[in-house]
Amino acid sequence: MTLTVLNPATEEPIAELEQAGLEEADAAVARAKAAFPAWRAVAPADRARLLRRLAALVEENAEELAQIESRNVGKPIAGARGEVGMVAQVFHFYAGAVDKHRGDTIPVTGGVAATFHEPLGVVGLIVPWNFPVNIASWKLGPALACGNTIVLKPAELTPLSALRLSDLVLEAGIPKGVVNVLVGKGSVVGQRLVEHPDVAKIGFTGSTEVGRSVMEGAAGTIKRVTLELGGKSANVVFADADIERAAASAPYAVFDNAGQDCCARSRVLVERAAYDRFLEQFVAATAKVHVGDPADESTEMGPLISAEHREKVASFVDGDTAFRGDVPGEPGFWYPCTIVEASNDDRVAREEVFGPVAAVIPFEDEADAIRIANDTPFGLSGSIWTRDTARALRVTRAIDTGVLSVNANTSVRVQTPFGGFKESGFGRELGLEALDGYSELKSVFISTEE
Ligand code: NAD
Numbered sequence: 001m002t003l004t005v006l007n008p009a010t011e012e013p014i015a016e017l018e019q020a021g022l023e024e025a026d027a028a029v030a031r032a033k034a035a036f037p038a039w040r041a042v043a044p045a046d047r048a049r050l051l052r053r054l055a056a057l058v059e060e061n062a063e064e065l066a067q068i069e070s071r072n073v074g075k076p077i078a079g080a081r082g083e084v085g086m087v088a089q090v091f092h093f094y095a096g097a098v099d100k101h102r103g104d105t106i107p108v109t110g111g112v113a114a115t116f117h118e119p120l121g122v123v124g125l126i127v128p129w130n131f132p133v134n135i136a137s138w139k140l141g142p143a144l145a146c147g148n149t150i151v152l153k154p155a156e157l158t159p160l161s162a163l164r165l166s167d168l169v170l171e172a173g174i175p176k177g178v179v180n181v182l183v184g185k186g187s188v189v190g191q192r193l194v195e196h197p198d199v200a201k202i203g204f205t206g207s208t209e210v211g212r213s214v215m216e217g218a219a220g221t222i223k224r225v226t227l228e229l230g231g232k233s234a235n236v237v238f239a240d241a242d243i244e245r246a247a248a249s250a251p252y253a254v255f256d257n258a259g260q261d262c263c264a265r266s267r268v269l270v271e272r273a274a275y276d277r278f279l280e281q282f283v284a285a286t287a288k289v290h291v292g293d294p295a296d297e298s299t300e301m302g303p304l305i306s307a308e309h310r311e312k313v314a315s316f317v318d319g320d321t322a323f324r325g326d327v328p329g330e331p332g333f334w335y336p337c338t339i340v341e342a343s344n345d346d347r348v349a350r351e352e353v354f355g356p357v358a359a360v361i362p363f364e365d366e367a368d369a370i371r372i373a374n375d376t377p378f379g380l381s382g383s384i385w386t387r388d389t390a391r392a393l394r395v396t397r398a399i400d401t402g403v404l405s406v407n408a409n410t411s412v413r414v415q416t417p418f419g420g421f422k423e424s425g426f427g428r429e430l431g432l433e434a435l436d437g438y439s440e441l442k443s444v445f446i447s448t449e450e
Contacts, residue, residue, distance in 0.1 A: 379421030
């Protein structure tokens with residue numbers, strides 16, 4: 001069956017691809033399995049050199065990759081360039097990490113014990129449509145560095161950048177069969193990877209709902225899983241914060257990537273004493289967000305990914321809004337920046353909207369802020385805005401979430417571990433920590449007895 005890939009800003013087809021079925025999924029796993037013994041035996045310095053070459057090729061082809069991503073996801077081109085820049089950084093980082101993921105020697109009675117990090121074998125990498133090439137690299141980098149071979153399944157809506165990246169993998173000199181891209185339905189080929197006895201691990205990023213089924217499917221073969229799932233993060237603004245700065249940056253904390261961001265700080269919690277002042281400035285800053293043609297250099301927000309997704313996003317907004325922006329006319333799956341005043345019990349504050357809708361919620365004091373921030377099944381990201389350093393530390397430690405920023409919007413860095421608490425998943429990507437997710441720890445006892 002063919003797959004028609006659309007540009008969400010124009011609704012025009014930009015590619016027709018053949019979709020893989022179960023047979024092709026099994027063949028991709030078989031290719032990865034056959035490539036594993038030689039790939040794991042590549043000397044660390046050589047593997048590092050190949051990853052460095054891949055990073056350099058991403059840099060050389062950055063504009064093309066950014067254009068592909070912009071057209072396929074509807075991302076503003078400036079943002080797409082930043083994301084591709086991060087892909088190169090990720091491969092550089094893990095090239096440098098190949099020979100730094102060291103074992104230990106441990107003195108024990110009668111000899112010494114040594115630990116080794118061994119590759120897992122074939123790993124299945126399943127990625128979503130919101131940051132396709134970026135999230136693929138977060139998994140590919142550490143998986144390749146550790147000596148695994150890979151079957152990568154991009155999302156049905158956005159397979160184009162993964163396909164281009166797989167050309168660059170070969171051009172870099174990484175042997176055939178080490179990285180295999182499988183374009184097909186999650187419920188068919190994704191599920192096959194999850195259940196396949198020759199796949200040792202699934203690195204999954206996507207919705208909490210599908211994450212649950214991945215975990216269930218992996219149980220049959222006791223497969224390792226890393227799950228990076230949904231979020232409903234809080235942007236906590238205390239009255240003692242630099243309100244102007246917090247309000248000016250709040251739109252980018254939730255409307256970036258048209259809100260289709262697992263880290264979106266979509267619950268904006270504001271201390272009552274500063275509530276009106278903050279809301280007024282937040283609305284004014286949001287009114288300035290430039291929504292339009294993703295190819296335009298000055299565009300800050302593009303369309304949503306699909307008509308179906310727009311319908312879901314729209315279902316969250318049924319009453320009064322504090323702000324509703326303008327969008328271009330059709331074609332394109334546009335949805336405006338929207339701010340609603342809410343309670344934390346409202347559906348818009350409880351479920352992941354995954355669109356440009358911010359729920360502003362007042363709180364009374366520090367304890368109330370922590371209570372509301374934690375009153376969610378998710379725990380991925382968040383921000384704290386305050387001038388009080390001790391408070392910043394108290395609150396960041398008390399919020400049950402994997403990554404947080406203080407007086408800033410972003411908490412994703414190549415060098416630092418990223419992942420969720422609670423129903424936002426488990427396991428860590430990025431940083432040196434990701435290497436532990438793509439290797440097994442082996443301990444070997446060596447007797448020193450005569
Ligand atoms: P999704 O869960 O629908 O799909 C994710 C991937 O899983 C796709 O490649 C899909 O084809 C595949 N899939 C679907 N059904 C499957 C099955 N039964 N077995 C195996 N694979 C299957 O998610 P999406 O709509 O593509 O992405 C949006 C979601 O991703 C949001 O919930 C968002 O929060 C989450 N996300 C999380 C992170 C993170 O790092 N925590 C990052 C980005 C996106």
